[in-house]
Amino acid sequence: MDNPLTKRVSLIELFYDLVFVYMISRATSLIHHLHNGVLSPVTLAIFILVVIVFINSWMVQMVFTNRYGKSSWTNITFSFIDMAIVLYMSNAFTATFDRHLATFSSPLLVCSR
16 A cells, blocks of 8 residues: 555656766865865865755755655656756856856756746
8 A cells, every 4th residue: 555645756856866966976076176185275165055055956856846746747847947957057166166156156046946
């Protein structure tokens, strides 16, 4: 007998998680390269900021999907739009973040709805 409180994980949710695995791999590339064997505090701060932003975005999307999400074309479309935005943002940050801050933060406004 199925428990009414459980919900099956869809392939869209699994693909959404895979996009976030890619983001984590991109974020760890920030702290992978050391300068003279030392990680600069600015690079560490950028890494922490990027991870917090993406984890928060992922949590909001997953809570919405698990609580209210239906397998409708509207939800699937918005999930793919969110995935595209996350992929775009994953390629927009660098260790300096000076010129890319607007490129990183602008899609965040769309993604956070």
